[in-house]
Amino acid sequence: SFRGMNILTPVPYGDGVFTSAYGGRGHFFELAQSEDGFEVEEKWTNRAQAYMSSPVVLDGHAYLYLRSKRFGCVNLESGEVTWISAPIGDEYWSLVAQGDQILALSNEGEIRLIAADPKEYRVVDRFELPENNTWAHLAVDGRQVFVRDLKGLSAYVWQ
Numbered sequence: 001s002f003r004g005m006n007i008l009t010p011v012p013y014g015d016g017v018f019t020s021a022y023g024g025r026g027h028f029f030e031l032a033q034s035e036d037g038f039e040v041e042e043k044w045t046n047r048a049q050a051y052m053s054s055p056v057v058l059d060g061h062a063y064l065y066l067r068s069k070r071f072g073c074v075n076l077e078s079g080e081v082t083w084i085s086a087p088i089g090d091e092y093w094s095l096v097a098q099g100d101q102i103l104a105l106s107n108e109g110e111i112r113l114i115a116a117d118p119k120e121y122r123v124v125d126r127f128e129l130p131e132n133n134t135w136a137h138l139a140v141d142g143r144q145v146f147v148r149d150l151k152g153l154s155a156y157v158w159q
Contacts, residue, residue: 044079
């Protein structure tokens with residue numbers, strides 16, 4: 001990774017873990033139990049360079065915000081990058097998932113509702129927050145969504 005910037009949290013899937021690094025690549029590592037504990041083997045690697053926000057995994061696909069300021073989808077079985085969006089321009093996204101939907105909060109204060117579709121990037125709806133920067137992670141409790149910005153905390157309902 002570039003300057004040791006491994007910021008996102010690796011995500012478990014099946015018998016392995018998916019991770020990606022700024023200036024690096026996407027990797028899937030399989031874990032197998034052995035007499036000495038666990039063995040780790042790289043199953044695949046790809047060009048997905050994540051940036052800061054941890055990916056969400058839905059139905060065998062990882063959805064992640066990329067260093068190139070685009071959003072992408074990776075098939076976790078094969079490692080194939082199934083799509084990458086056009087440039088979006090935000091520095092950072094916080095991602096959470098529920099059902100077949102993803103909420104993405106940008107550092108600029110926009111929330112996007114995105115369909116978790118491995119075939120295409122599709123924004124279902126958008127919502128602008130007040131004018132404060134939002135670098136914190138989204139917090140979800142059932143249908144309640146909490147957003148912390150530089151000046152406070154707001155609660156919304158995910159319908």
